[in-house]
Amino acid sequence: AVQGAMQKAIQMAPDSFMPGGKPDPLIRQQHGHIGKPISRLDGPVKVRGEATYAAEFPLDGMLYAALVFSTIAKGRIASLDTDAAEAAPGVELVMTYRNAPRMASMPLFMTSEKACGGNDLPIMQDDRIYWNGEPVALVLAETQEQADHAASLIAVTYDADHSITAMAAAKAKGTEPGMFMGQPLQFATGDAAAALAAAAHRVDETYTTPRHSHNAIELHAATVAWQGDTLRVHDASQMVAHTAWSLGHVFGIDEDKVHVTSPFVGGGFGSKGLWQHQVLAAAASKLAGRPVRLMLSREGVYRIVGGRTVTEQRVAIGASEDGRFDALIHTGTTAMSRHNVLPEPFIVATRSAYAAGSMALDVEVAYLDMVANTFMRAPGEAVGTFALESAIDELAVAMDIDPIELRLRNEPDKDPTTGATFSSREVEKAYRDGAERFGWAERGAPGSRREGEWLIGTGVATATYPYYRMPGGAARITLRRGGHATVDIAAHDMGMGTATAQTQVAADRLGLAMEQVTFRYGDSTLPGVVMAGGSQQTAAIGASVMAAHRDLVTELLKLAGNDSPLAGLDVDEVVGVDGGLAKTDDRTRHESYASILSRAQRDEVVVEATPPAPLETMHWSMHSHGAMFCEVRVNAVTGEVRVSRFLGSFDCGRILNPKTAASQFRGGIIMGLGLALMEETQFDERNGRIMNPSLAEYHVPVHMDVPAIDVIWTDIPDPHTPMGARGVGEIGITGVGAAVANAVFNATGKRVRDLPITLDKLL
């Protein structure tokens, strides 16, 4: 029945996916707040140090927590001596499996509407150990220093069981087909193996990418207190409503009894969901009867939160004499723990990227006993495009075709795997505009450009990330007689400018000034269930606000009545303008909100509405697109790689705020430079221990590693999304790995297929 209903919905007019069954009128709007480079509204409070982060809420009588982590990958705790810790100065409580309250496991991320646990393992419920780094004890003390010291006095011994911590051992046990978001990560059309064998030209290579750990500048933290039977959580979160529901599940209480707020977040990138630290903080607070602050150490983030997992990818392309792909094969293996939901889906971008006569895509999963891997900016696409876009460059070199030209010869006119029409796809324009601005034509043959010790090369790669819109639930709009509107939705601003861009959008929709709109977010008691993830938050919020706005206008027209210049008009005939409503094609028929509400003797109108299900992604193939251009200088003596220029040319629909969007693009590209050149979690395959859990030993780009990054965009609205916008959050990291690797090849003639591209691989 569900399938039938879905089929029917898909066959309906595409605009039926928009609230009211009409395209968003803001898609066409030209000269309002949308498109202005407005600085982040939260900027001043942050610069003044007045923005309060999760670990900065001072609560009366608060205790500080420190954790002790297991040092084996699997087994049991043999002995656990907490006497010295309990006797240490300032210590209030030591919590272990012996005294922790009974709790359910976290409901695993995406297994139901609001489930957001990073793993579904028991949390300090018995003596079993599931990964190297699992929390085995928690100390509460009057100061952080006392808690940290006491934690160092806890002595633990273990009985280790046989564990699988090496990729080869995991693969030897057999792999399983990966599934992602309910969809198989396998796809085949035609006989790709035969087509590859018969092709006039071919490449067939293996690309490998390492583990990556999350390193948001703000450490994961929660400040918690039990107030009666309500659990109050100050969290750093990209999913407050999900976290409230999931914590309620763990403690056996209703989600209404958990109040999660997260007004400011210092970076998330997929990592700021529910992990064991929030649960342990709440459990310890319950035991101690006092508020608790638990901020993970940098090491703690590596031990508990995990990150992107290792991949081994084969990309094989067979092409005809004219460069058209006869076969496109992208298969391989990723590591995963048994207790999470993310088989790094590295073929997702490949599904819709190129026309090919035959395709074979497959992600196989090898299971290890390790910290749960998780979502990290463009999970799948970030490392999948490294392999795919490197292979295309290799083919271009083999065929002596310009790599941009080779890509454009294989532009699909329909989605290659679903047959759906693209909602909007301007890959060619992104390449042409980028090539001109970057000066692509000045490129030389591999190894042909040199200045002193420095070899110079350029490379390109396609960037892409899907458009998603998760069912976001309701938004509420409160319009006051004085002409001020408040938009309420349980969404998030992790620093990317959500509140700023959404204030622009709401002000345009309502016909108000920026100052007349307040966008409230980051509080689980607000309506809506919106995750800041999948680069979909803007669309999700947009659809919810569109639905609420439609109800608001309907209500206002009712209140306006027959004495209004708006008399007789319906919701589709009016537009918000100049602090009121006007007939769309005759703006002299205008009445202000103040006038409508005064006549109706109302102080305010409050509406709350839920948008239609996000079926547009089933009707259309919807993706953000881009072209990445990189120039590197490689030192011929030392092998050192310096990125000297970078340009991202994007096609992400309408750009709502050029300033915040540019920052998103640049931030993604910088993270991509880290992926290309330095990031690598050192994982000890003998025991599953992460060996470099600190920013001293896990390298990310610093300012000296980052050149001026140029970003441009098509700004062509997508007719099938709210506001005409597609996501900008994750696409920036995609394609960067390959653009750098391809530039390194152009500079040196050396092909590096194993990330990161460190100098030892170039000597």
Ligand code: MOS
């Ligand atoms: Mo993102 S990895 O969906 O926060």
